[in-house]
Amino acid sequence: MKVALLGGSFNPPHVGHLMAASYVHATQGVDAVWLMPTFHHPFGKQLEPFDARVRMCEALCRETSGWLQTSRVERELAGGGRTVDTLAYLVERYPDTRFSLIIGSDILRDLPNWKDFDRIQRMARVLVLYRAGYPAPDTVGPPLAEVSSTQVRDQLARGLEPSELVPSAVLAVAREEGLFGLGRPRG
Numbered sequence: 793m794k795v796a797l798l799g800g801s802f803n804p805p806h807v808g809h810l811m812a813a814s815y816v817h818a819t820q821g822v823d824a825v826w827l828m829p830t831f832h833h834p835f836g837k838q839l840e841p842f843d844a845r846v847r848m849c850e851a852l853c854r855e856t857s858g859w860l861q862t863s864r865v866e867r868e869l870a871g872g873g874r875t876v877d878t879l880a881y882l883v884e885r886y887p888d889t890r891f892s893l894i895i896g897s898d899i900l901r902d903l904p905n906w907k908d909f910d911r912i913q914r915m916a917r918v919l920v921l922y923r924a925g926y927p928a929p930d931t932v933g934p935p936l937a938e939v940s941s942t943q944v945r946d947q948l949a950r951g952l953e954p955s956e957l958v959p960s961a962v963l964a965v966a967r968e969e970g971l972f973g974l975g976r977p978r979g
């Protein structure tokens with residue numbers, strides 16, 4: 793079994809995540825892609841509750857035939873949210889699985905602040921996808937969608953419906969859960 797991991801805040805998930813996962817599934821010889829929402833963000837990002845982000849990720853996964861799944865592993869570990877620790881745990885727990893790690897090229901500038909990136913590279917094949925707007929050497933594939941969770945949150949804060957950036961089923965969960973100020977009167 794070959795699994796590619798896409799870790800992220802998913803605050804909220806958007807079509808860029810779906811495109812990144814689809815691209816890897818379609819071209820990189822993996823059987824499955826696991827979305828791995830952050831429980832505690834290592835750099836202290838303030839996020840909507842974990843369970844609500846998991847629900848939105850699950851809605852995103854339902855856009856696929858089943859190869860995209862959501863993992864709650866970072867809550868099971870409940871540690872500092874460092875990817876090297878999550879990966880070491882997964883490698884031990886699934887000895888017959890070969891893992892890849894997907895990151896967007898925007899992350900490259902953060903890597904000096906990651907814990908033990910060298911060790912990550914020894915445990916997993918690292919696939920750096922070309923995120924539109926972040927050209928870099930050695931990325932895989934064409935530039936992917938110019939969309940971010942930040943942009944989605946900005947639209948929601950302005951009372952706009954980000955229906956071109958977020959699958960409708962994901963937006964429905966965000967509305968049900970009252971995330972990102974949805975359902976609250978705007979001041």
Ligand SMILES: Nc1ncnc2c1ncn2[C@@H]1O[C@H](COP(=O)(O)OP(=O)(O)OP(=O)(O)O)[C@@H](O)[C@H]1O
Pocket residue numbers: 798799800801802803808809812894895896897898899921922923924936937938939940941942943
């Ligand atoms: N449009 C995209 N194209 C390619 N990769 C992406 C895209 N959006 C996110 N990613 C990658 O998915 C992973 C998780 O991203 P994350 O959940 O932080 O979304 P984000 O849009 O970057 O969020 P924010 O705007 O809140 O920082 C990261 O590796 C990121 O580089």
Ligand SMILES: O=C(O)c1ccc[n+]([C@@H]2O[C@H](COP(=O)([O-])O)[C@@H](O)[C@H]2O)c1
Pocket residue numbers: 798799800801802828830833834835873874875876899902905906907
């Ligand atoms: O391992 C680290 O040191 C590390 C530092 C920062 C971020 N990460 C992971 O990188 C992934 C993308 O993070 P972000 O900030 O783009 O949502 C997510 O899975 C984080 O847990 C990992």
